[in-house]
Amino acid sequence: MPDSGFREIRGLDLFAQMTDQNFAALVRGAYVQTFPAQIDLVAEGDPSDFLHVVLSGSVDLYSCWNGRDTSLATVRPISTFILAATIRDAPYLMSARTLEKSRIALIPSQDVRAIFDIDGGFARAIVAELAQGYRAAIKSQKDLKLRTSLERLANFLLRQQKRAGGDASFELEFEKRRLASVLGMTPENLSRAFKGLQPYGITVEGNRILIGDQEDLERFAKPNPLIDDPTS
Amino acid sequence: MPDSGFREIRGLDLFAQMTDQNFAALVRGAYVQTFPAQIDLVAEGDPSDFLHVVLSGSVDLYSCWNGRDTSLATVRPISTFILAATIRDAPYLMSARTLEKSRIALIPSQDVRAIFDIDGGFARAIVAELAQGYRAAIKSQKDLKLRTSLERLANFLLRQQKRAGGDASFELEFEKRRLASVLGMTPENLSRAFKGLQPYGITVEGNRILIGDQEDLERFAKPNPLIDDPTS
């Protein structure tokens, strides 16, 4: 059991409250591996053998159907993914691939379920994490059903700005074609949506965004904590 | 503590595994109430004071933003809603209103959280429920992002058919304007979508649907367990 990586994991909300003994049991069968970019980690429909923890890099969660595909979420350090599948011992609903070189911890799902059954602190942390994920998914549904693609982009930019520190100028941190997919549109449509936000003060230069008039953009985007606040 | 209603609740997966003592504590502060149709039970943004359990009737979960609104889910007996908000002690993300005369049990959220902290069986059941809800929300996102409205309707009909017993003819159990909203389209568009499925053997007469050629419809709808199977 190489200690590298597991110390970082221990600090996660998900694992912080469990006993040392149970944590040790959990990581006994786990291992940390470094993957290159663009590697498929899991495919939707696969049995959920491992709980994954992204330690560095980033992971794209996506799904395909009938020749189409869509990005559903991005996982950034340090957090886990496919917890719900692990808990239910059900097949993955999404596929996952590395977006860049990434260090991933893999914890056998059966160990997670076993410790979950005997460690109340762990169980409670899992509940908190699942509830948050659930709520995030609901927010995403509201975003999709209540907003046009232009409004989704505008609100995404405001969220990203806040994440990046609140500055008027910030980096996208998304490949545009993938951002388009996350926002539920085509790359062409995203290109035009950026143009469509110019009248509200948005300037795009490569991956750098400038919000020229914060209030003007917010007046258009009408951000709502019940959709856009990641913590609420 | 009127026993009426609580016996039914006890049988739910969510409450089945907890101790008698804790169940009694949970329902001590709870009450059952009958509401007429079209009554708002909670509004999005409200603090989550109660976990709700639908004992009879049905409840619409919906959300509004910027003058638009959308139905996100329907709760039918016997199940709970807004569990995630209760657990996180966070504001409701959706509003809820009765669709018909309904009997609802209201359990104070603080009691749910308190018992959750001391009853491992309850905590585990909550995890299972949250994980299922989470996965349902992901499936719904995939449905929205990967399918056209015609495909969503076709797959909805197949799901509803299965729910109704698998017969070629079955009842919708949805007001059409609300079904349109659930499927993410306008009532006019739904009307036309039904027409658009005629070539695949769909006949509509009021709220009764007839699937003339099962295979033909399935060939078009391409149902997928990772989107359409409610249990997986």
Added chain:
DNA sequence: CGCAGCCTTGACAAATGTCAACAAACGTGG
């Protein structure tokens, strides 16, 4: 009966996707 709400239909408008072309950025191997 008459009103109100739902469903449908038609005509039209807006949003979004598709296809093709090309420029810019990137990575790789020489």
Added chain:
DNA sequence: CCACGTTTGTTGACATTTGTCAAGGCTGCG
């Protein structure tokens, strides 16, 4: 370090999907 090919991003023209508005029929209910 450059040349090359691949991928990404952009743009235009166009098709398709979806929404909007208005009207009318139908139904249920007071």
